[in-house]
Amino acid sequence: MKVAFIGTGSMGGLLIEAFLRSGALHQSFICISNRSQQKAEQIAGRHPGVRVVTSNVDAARESQIIFLCVKPLDFPGVLSEIKDVLTEGQIIVSITSPVQIEMLERAVPSRIAKIVPSITHSVQSGASLCIYGSRIQPEDRLLLEQLMSSISTPLMIKESQTRIASDISSCGPAFIAFILQRWAETAAEMTSIDRADAISLGAQMLLGTGKLLTEGGLSPEELQRRVAVPGGITAEGIAILDLGLQDVFSKLIDATHQKYNEDLDKLDILFNETFDDY
Numbered sequence: 521m522k523v524a525f526i527g528t529g530s531m532g533g534l535l536i537e538a539f540l541r542s543g544a545l546h547q548s549f550i551c552i553s554n555r556s557q558q559k560a561e562q563i564a565g566r567h568p569g570v571r572v573v574t575s576n577v578d579a580a581r582e583s584q585i586i587f588l589c590v591k592p593l594d595f596p597g598v599l600s601e602i603k604d605v606l607t608e609g610q611i612i613v614s615i616t617s618p619v620q621i622e623m624l625e626r627a628v629p630s631r632i633a634k635i636v637p638s639i640t641h642s643v644q645s646g647a648s649l650c651i652y653g654s655r656i657q658p659e660d661r662l663l664l665e666q667l668m669s670s671i672s673t674p675l676m677i678k679e680s681q682t683r684i685a686s687d688i689s690s691c692g693p694a695f696i697a698f699i700l701q702r703w704a705e706t707a708a709e710m711t712s713i714d715r716a717d718a719i720s721l722g723a724q725m726l727l728g729t730g731k732l733l734t735e736g737g738l739s740p741e742e743l744q745r746r747v748a749v750p751g752g753i754t755a756e757g758i759a760i761l762d763l764g765l766q767d768v769f770s771k772l773i774d775a776t777h778q779k780y781n782e783d784l785d786k787l788d789i790l791f792n793e794t795f796d797d798y
C-alpha cells in the first residue's frame with residue numbers, strides 16, 4: 521500500500537516519523553512532497569527509503585492514501601493541482617479541522633476522510649479524530665483505523681464536533697503546556713524551586729494524572745475527591761482555581777470557534793473561486 525504525504529511540516533513530518541517508528545508503514549511505501557523540497561529531503565535523509573517527489577501531482581498519482589498535511593487555506597490550491605490525477609478508488613485524508621468533508625467531496629472524485637491528529641502521537645498517545653465522507657467504504661475505514669491505531673487511539677466523531685474535539689485533543693497539549701510553563705515560572709519567582717525542576721515535576725505529574733484518568737479509571741471528580749480532603753491544602757488551591765477559571769473556558773471556546781468560522785468563510789470563498797462547479 522503506497523501512502524503519500526503532501527506537506528511535511530510539523531504535523532506531516534511527525535506522522536511520517538510516527539508511522540515509520542511504529543512499523544505500520546515501511547519507508548519504501550512512503551512518497552512525500554513539500555512546497556520547500558529541502559524539508560522533505562531532510563526526512564528522506566533520515567529515512568533513505570522514503571521517496572521525495574518534486575510535485576504534489578506525482579505524490580498523488582501513485583498512492584492509495586494521500587494525507588494532506590498543509591494549512592487549511594492551502595487546501596484549494598493543492599486540490600486543484602492534484603484533482604485531475606485522482607481516482608474514485610483513492611483515499612484523501614485531510615488532517616485539518618476547518619476543511620469540510622463536503623468541500624472535499626465536491627472538489628475531487630476520491631474517497632474522503634478527515635482525521636485530525638495530535639502532537640501526542642509522536643509518543644504513541646492521544647486520540648485521532650476520525651470523520652468519514654459518504655464515499656468511504658467499510659474496508660477503507662478499517663484500513664485507516666488500523667493505520668491510525670499504530671500511533672494513536674482513533675475516535676470517530678461527528679463533523680459538527682470537530683472544533684471542540686480538536687480544541688481538547690489537538691490544541692490541548694499546547695494549552696496544558698502553557699499552564700505548566702506559567703505555573704513553573706511563578707513557582708520559581710515565588711519560592712526557591714528552579715523553573716526546570718518545577719517543569720520536570722509537573723511533567724511527571726501530568727503523565728500520572730493522564731494514566732489515572734484513563735487506565736486508572738478515575739473520573740476528574742473522583743480524582744479531586746481522593747486528593748482534596750476536606751479542610752486540606754489542595755482544597756484551598758482548588759477554591760482559587762474555581763474563582764480564577766470562571767469564564768476562561770467559555771472565552772477559550774469562543775475564540776477557537778470564531779477562528780474556525782473565519783477559516784470556514786475564507787475556505788468557502790476560495791473553493792468557490794478555485795472550482796468551477798463548486
Ligand SMILES: NC(=O)C1=CN([C@@H]2O[C@H](COP(=O)(O)OP(=O)(O)OC[C@H]3O[C@@H](n4cnc5c(N)ncnc54)[C@H](O)[C@@H]3O)[C@@H](O)[C@H]2O)C=CC1
Nearest residue numbers: 527528529530531532554555589590591592594616637690
Ligand atoms: N501542529 C499540530 O499540532 C496539528 C496540526 N494540524 C493541522 O496540520 C496542518 C499542518 O500543520 P503544521 O504541520 O503544524 O504546519 P506547518 O506549517 O509546519 O506545515 C505545513 C507544510 O505544508 C507545506 N506546504 C504549504 N503549501 C504547500 C503546497 N502547496 N504543496 C506542498 N506543501 C505545501 C509547507 O511548506 C509546510 O512544510 C494544519 O492544517 C493544521 O491545522 C492538525 C492537528 C495538530
Ligand SMILES: O=C(O)[C@@H]1CCC=N1
Nearest residue numbers: 616617618686690691
Ligand atoms: O486543525 C486543527 O484544528 C488543528 C488543531 C491544532 C492545530 N490544528
